[in-house]
Amino acid sequence: PSYTWSDDELALLEGSPAIVATMSMKNKLQKEYANLMATTFSRNPRMFDTETVHTFAHFEWAFTMLFSRAIRLDNLSEGPAVSLVPYADLINHSPFSTAYINAQTGEKIAGGLFGQEDDTVVVFADRPFKKMEQFFISYGQKSNAELLLLYGFSLDRNPFNSVEISVGLLEEDPLYGEKFSFLQAAGRGDIEGQGLVFPLYNDRYPNELLECLRMLCVTPSDLEKPGDWGQGTNMVPLSALDLTTPLDDANEALVFEAIIEACKLGLERYPTTEDDDTALMSDRQMFKGLPQNARNAIRLRRTEKRLLKRTIATSERRLVQIRTGVLDPTPQPWKLPPKRFDKLLDEIGVEIKP
Numbered sequence: 001p002s003y004t005w006s007d008d009e010l011a012l013l014e015g016s017p018a019i020v021a022t023m024s025m026k027n028k029l030q031k032e033y034a035n036l037m038a039t040t041f042s043r044n045p046r047m048f049d050t051e052t053v054h055t056f057a058h059f060e061w062a063f064t065m066l067f068s069r070a071i072r073l074d075n076l077s078e079g080p081a082v083s084l085v086p087y088a089d090l091i092n093h094s095p096f097s098t099a100y101i102n103a104q105t106g107e108k109i110a111g112g113l114f115g116q117e118d119d120t121v122v123v124f125a126d127r128p129f130k131k132m133e134q135f136f137i138s139y140g141q142k143s144n145a146e147l148l149l150l151y152g153f154s155l156d157r158n159p160f161n162s163v164e165i166s167v168g169l170l171e172e173d174p175l176y177g178e179k180f181s182f183l184q185a186a187g188r189g190d191i192e193g194q195g196l197v198f199p200l201y202n203d204r205y206p207n208e209l210l211e212c213l214r215m216l217c218v219t220p221s222d223l224e225k226p227g228d229w230g231q232g233t234n235m236v237p238l239s240a241l242d243l244t245t246p247l248d249d250a251n252e253a254l255v256f257e258a259i260i261e262a263c264k265l266g267l268e269r270y271p272t273t274e275d276d277d278t279a280l281m282s283d284r285q286m287f288k289g290l291p292q293n294a295r296n297a298i299r300l301r302r303t304e305k306r307l308l309k310r311t312i313a314t315s316e317r318r319l320v321q322i323r324t325g326v327l328d329p330t331p332q333p334w335k336l337p338p339k340r341f342d343k344l345l346d347e348i349g350v351e352i353k354p
Contacts, residue, residue: 001064001152003029005293012297015270016304017164017197018145025149033059068151073103076119085121093151094136095158098126101137143199144300152293154300161202163304165262166195167213174220175238182215182238200263200311210255211243217254222247253322256315263308263315270301274309277302 002010002018003025013019033056041048048054069089074080088101102124106117129135139147143162144154155161169179183196198209215238223235246252277298281287287295320326 001025001068001150002148002293004060004064004152009291009293009297012294013301015266016145016301017266018148018300018304021145021149029060029063030056032063071101071121073101073121075103075105077105083121088121088123091123091135091137093139093147093153095138095141095155095160097136097138099135099137100124144303148296148300152296154296154303156299156303158303159202161303161307162199163266163307164197164199165259165266165308166197167209167216167258167262168195169216175218175223178238179216179218200307202307202310205259205311207244209259213255213258214243214247214251215241217251217258218247219251222251249322253319256318256322259315260312260319263312266308267305270305272301274302274305277305 002013002022005022010019010022013022036059037050041050041054066084069084070082071085071088072080072082073085085101091101100123102122104120104122106119123135123137125135139151141160142150143160144158145163147158148154169176169183173179196212198206198212200206200209218238218241220235222241223238225234225236241247246255280290280298281302287298290298
């Protein structure tokens, strides 16, 4: 997992939002261990050897084993439990698999007169498998950043991939006070720190992102409503706006301009480009010669850059539609050249099996 990486390895994640989650996990582990040292370990020095046995390295290893290999079993006789199941933790992840592992309650013997069979752990397959064919399960609908943080790997094709962007409130905004109060009341994010953080996905914008940006892009004129009997205008509060749908074309255009700008700023944070990463991965012999963590870092940041660039292209097409009323045509995938079609599949994380 990335929270066990060295500083040199973490440097390969520069620019990626994944490094924030990684450092947060690192700090959490260090605080947990410091708390154990100050309480349990220091009070029982004969029981806990903090010099050679109960060290931070061993604590980190134990946490990693539990965090990355534990399985939740819901159907146990005594209720749900999180367990370490031998051999089950050797099954690899595929985001395209719907197979899963769960417990199966033991059957009662002779109606319960002679007790009950032991509970069992069962792997439920999603299709027939050939002899010696590798079997996969899904660890959940996780992005590459989550997979790297929790399990230490990333994927070239991941339909559940996402990347975070940050948006914020400008102090020179004439409605700064009203918007700041609105965000505080909604309990939204770190308004004055790193900004409001939202994920971007392969196939959609989060509703929360669109609603937040519509509010942030509101101008004083958007709050002006005709007065009673057509006399003058009244200012309505932000809370009176329905942010779940576009307010008007002007506001919606500002929303997608803000998304494009946030994505461009996200791309600028990386010290390398997507083309740089692709060049490294294209030389397969050299790429395989890199350490495993380096390969996963490069794979992660390339998929994030692709997602950001794809979001920019999609947002630009949406802007054309808003301003002209005509949807900018996009190439039909099945009409693309084979190499371009394969690249498109990589970008959106889709795998087609023969």
